[in-house]
Amino acid sequence: MQAKIILKVAVKSIMKSRMRSLLTALGIIIGVAAVVVMVAVGDGAQLQVENQIASLGSNLIIITPGTSTTGGVRGGAGSFNRFTFDDVDKIKNECLLINGVSPLVRSGGQIIGGIGNWFTQVQGVSPDYLEIRAWDLQSGEFFSDRDVMARSKVCVLGSEVVKNLFPNDDPIGQQIRIRNVPFKVIGVLKEKGQTAVGTSNDDVILAPSKTVLDRLSGGRFISSIQVSAVSADKIPEAIVELKSIMRESHKLSPGEEDDFTIRDQADLSEAATETSRILTILLASVAGVSLIVGGIGIMNIMLVSVTERTREIGIRLSVGARASDILIQFLTEAIVLSLSGGAIGVLLSFFIAYLLNNYTSQSAFIKPEVIMIAFGFAGAIGVFFGFYPARKAAALNPIDALRYE
Amino acid sequence: MSNTIIKTENLTKTYKVGEIEVPALKDVNIEIKKGEFVAIMGASGSGKSTLMNLLGCLDLPTSGNYFLDGRNTSNMSKNEYADIRNQKIGFVFQGFNLLPRTTALENTELPLMYDRMNKNNDHRKKALEALERVGLADRVHHIPSQLSGGQQQRVAIARSLVNEPAIILADEPTGNLDSKTSVEVFNIFQNLNEEGITIIMVTHERDFASFAKRIIEMRDGKVIKDLVINNRLNAAEEMKRINVEYEIED
Numbered sequence A: 001m002q003a004k005i006i007l008k009v010a011v012k013s014i015m016k017s018r019m020r021s022l023l024t025a026l027g028i029i030i031g032v033a034a035v036v037v038m039v040a041v042g043d044g045a046q047l048q049v050e051n052q053i054a055s056l057g058s059n060l061i062i063i064t065p066g067t068s069t070t071g072g073v074r075g076g077a078g079s080f081n082r083f084t085f086d087d088v089d090k091i092k093n094e095c096l097l098i099n100g101v102s103p104l105v106r107s108g109g110q111i112i113g114g115i116g117n118w119f120t121q122v123q124g125v126s127p128d129y130l131e132i133r134a135w136d137l138q139s140g141e142f143f144s145d146r147d148v149m150a151r152s153k154v155c156v157l158g159s160e161v162v163k164n165l166f167p168n169d170d171p172i173g174q175q176i177r178i179r180n181v182p183f184k185v186i187g188v189l190k191e192k193g194q195t196a197v198g199t200s201n202d203d204v205i206l207a208p209s210k211t212v213l214d215r216l217s218g219g220r221f222i223s224s225i226q227v228s229a230v231s232a233d234k235i236p237e238a239i240v241e242l243k244s245i246m247r248e249s250h251k252l253s254p255g256e257e258d259d260f261t262i263r264d265q266a267d268l269s270e271a272a273t274e275t276s277r278i279l280t281i282l283l284a285s286v287a288g289v290s291l292i293v294g295g296i297g298i299m300n301i302m303l304v305s306v307t308e309r310t311r312e313i314g315i316r317l318s319v320g321a322r323a324s325d326i327l328i329q330f331l332t333e334a335i336v337l338s339l340s341g342g343a344i345g346v347l348l349s350f351f352i353a354y355l356l357n358n359y360t361s362q363s364a365f366i367k368p369e370v371i372m373i374a375f376g377f378a379g380a381i382g383v384f385f386g387f388y389p390a391r392k393a394a395a396l397n398p399i400d401a402l403r404y405e
Numbered sequence B: 001m002s003n004t005i006i007k008t009e010n011l012t013k014t015y016k017v018g019e020i021e022v023p024a025l026k027d028v029n030i031e032i033k034k035g036e037f038v039a040i041m042g043a044s045g046s047g048k049s050t051l052m053n054l055l056g057c058l059d060l061p062t063s064g065n066y067f068l069d070g071r072n073t074s075n076m077s078k079n080e081y082a083d084i085r086n087q088k089i090g091f092v093f094q095g096f097n098l099l100p101r102t103t104a105l106e107n108t109e110l111p112l113m114y115d116r117m118n119k120n121n122d123h124r125k126k127a128l129e130a131l132e133r134v135g136l137a138d139r140v141h142h143i144p145s146q147l148s149g150g151q152q153q154r155v156a157i158a159r160s161l162v163n164e165p166a167i168i169l170a171d172e173p174t175g176n177l178d179s180k181t182s183v184e185v186f187n188i189f190q191n192l193n194e195e196g197i198t199i200i201m202v203t204h205e206r207d208f209a210s211f212a213k214r215i216i217e218m219r220d221g222k223v224i225k226d227l228v229i230n231n232r233l234n235a236a237e238e239m240k241r242i243n244v245e246y247e248i249e250d
């Protein structure tokens, strides 16, 4: 038989048993769509994390108190020196490979102002901070070194805070109270979107570090020092430099361990990607299960239709079809069915990914190789279970195939 | 001897059902010449269908030989068997065995699809001719469920003759049909036989057997009688007679 006739017969046969074909294809459609979407969600989350880390500023270096190896467990609370503004000044004055340095003093609490009140975090930083984090101002201005020195009660609001306190008015020039301390709003940050862990980079208030430490933190201390290296490839050298400056500043003798930890973006992203990789693996296993379930569905339909198909094979054999004719026909049918089911499944997954990306906070990212794998897998299941019963039937005597029940 | 088309030598078939052996055919020796019209008769279970399936190369004998056109079929491959079913033999079943949800035309075309000799390229034209010969030219696009039993059997006959076989084997072709429709079917067989096709059919009714030229009677898997029919019936005349009877009844 010619290829054209074989294909025509296969398509006709599929169209003749619409219900059976549809149910078979449905298994493949669901299997493929499930796998592609699940993995896309995992990959999307991973991408989100990567973007988030990249958005930290690619040259970011973070110095935190405590040793990295012990994580503070061995040392305990009093065993390391707290960071001081002297440390920050030393870095600023002595380190050649950095663009900017800022302490980070964490605080937070009830904010009153505008139309009501809001609970959020307050970060005490220096003017360099904006550049270190690669953040932009929406309007107004950022505070200066003089504001830090003078412990001015000025602040810059994240867009989420503006939305909640000043939905209608321009907040600039307005007065707000942070834990009852009055602050003047001098600027508003551009909207940045979510962080990897789901918290918002926009739900934040920035204020001069010394103001926060004195007025709000009350006995707290500098929780980290944020530095941006001059360029990404200078990060390792910058870290070496920072290390010696910090050791000197903390007066550590040569044999002593560091009482601080320096991490760059690579370290941060490693930890974060590890988390999202676990998520991807989890989702992929769920998807794998659904592919198997889809495969079982295909198998069931195929087994149910075996009686009918065996009679059909008997009829074809009785009018002179060779076993090979039957096998080619069924194989073609199974391939046509799997390919079209797989294609619909891929389209469906694109549609679901579109919905996720546009109507939920979940992002889905479809990688081409995932499509190929899902397609191939579901197709193989379809072909195997479509072909296997046919092979068995084609090996029968025609009369046995006709009598099969 | 040269015009012998079918010859069996001690043809034996024993079915195995679990541990039990069921002898269905025991040492059957028959010889049929080209152009014959043979009716096979016998009680239920006497082995008629078993014999037909072996003659039609739909099944293999347990022992014995079957010569078709002088060639011994016992040492043929499965593919040669398939080609014989395609080229030499047309088979008509009691239960029609048409493909469901498939038009009369496509059902009739089926053997041509597997024709490796490629005698004819225009499948459609060939199938239409065959359907015309069985008087179904006006039903070619109907699917089996839209056809009466007699019409379905005529599609099956059209399918059996579409590839111009030398032999048509029919196992109780009218077993599911009423007597008037049956006579119409026998009329078709008689016409085909006139055109030179060898016909072997199984029937339960002695009246219908009289449409053939020869009767082979079986019992317990053996041939017990083999005789020529003297006062043969003509199906065309029978049809006229039946039609007159119907008119009188009206």
Ligand SMILES: Nc1ncnc2c1ncn2[C@@H]1O[C@H](COP(=O)(O)OP(=O)(O)OP(=O)(O)O)[C@@H](O)[C@H]1O
Binding pocket: B015, B016, B017, B022, B023, B024, B042, B043, B044, B045, B046, B047, B048, B049, B050, B051
């Ligand atoms: N597939 C089979 N497996 C086991 N035994 C079978 C099989 N086919 C037929 N037989 C047995 O072989 C014997 C002959 O059967 P066969 O079908 O040839 O009879 P028959 O003459 O055609 O009967 P009927 O007039 O009822 O159609 C019977 O005893 C039957 O039970």
Ligand SMILES: [Mg+2]
Binding pocket: B048, B049, B050, B171
């Ligand atoms: Mg029978």
